[in-house]
Amino acid sequence: MNSFSVKNVNQIFGTGTAKVHVLHDVNFEADPGSLSLIMGPSGSGKSTFLTIAGGLLTPTSGTVKVNGISYNERSKKERDALRLDSIGFVLQEYHLLPYLTIADQFKLVDKVKPNGNLSPDELDDVLETLGIKSLLNKYPAELSGGQQQRVAIARALYPNPAIILADEPTAALDSSRVSVVAALLKNLAVKHNKAVVVVTHDARLIESADHLYEMSDGYLSVKEPVNNY
């Protein structure tokens, strides 16, 4: 069971006159089998939240727990292992390596984490679903932004993580691709029992969400899943 909880998290960047209080007492929980959507305007703190949630940034105060254990209680090595084994990031920058073909981006994952990744057939299904199977021999620079985004999603799913944290995973996609990605994320939550957390501006994802939250000026609140956007 890979449940995930954020308690009383505050994030302050800078000091003195440059001080910005970006997250205010944020509380959040996600359980396996659910897709949580966090919406909010640009600059409201969504990416900062996701970075803290994934243990890439230690908050000014508050705790983040995965399976009941706080990141603070783990050594750096344990945190790195947890991220590698349990958390799949889909970040705004795609972080594809420019000198590797798309196929080799996946082989690189095998080198870092040799076990527990999707089987070749499972990866094939994901690539097929995302419509990127024909791109395996290309380099990132030969792909459109939307294609790179879909490769980045497939690469995040390849290690078969229990928790998926996605930052604007549909920003570069047209409507038909948005539906495909939304269905894929929903399927991962419901059929594969993963905890999926997506931060986005994209109101087209609302209908797939089990839980809807709003981030506003660094305050996170629960929103009823109604089409207020």
Ligand SMILES: Nc1ncnc2c1ncn2[C@@H]1O[C@H](COP(=O)(O)OP(=O)(O)OP(=O)(O)O)[C@@H](O)[C@H]1O
């Ligand atoms: N390292 C940093 N140092 C100082 N301020 C920062 C830092 N990172 C983020 N901020 C500020 O924190 C606020 C929230 O930024 P964040 O990127 O979390 O917002 P967001 O809701 O994800 O926005 P967007 O949707 O545009 O990505 C912004 O005012 C931003 O300028």
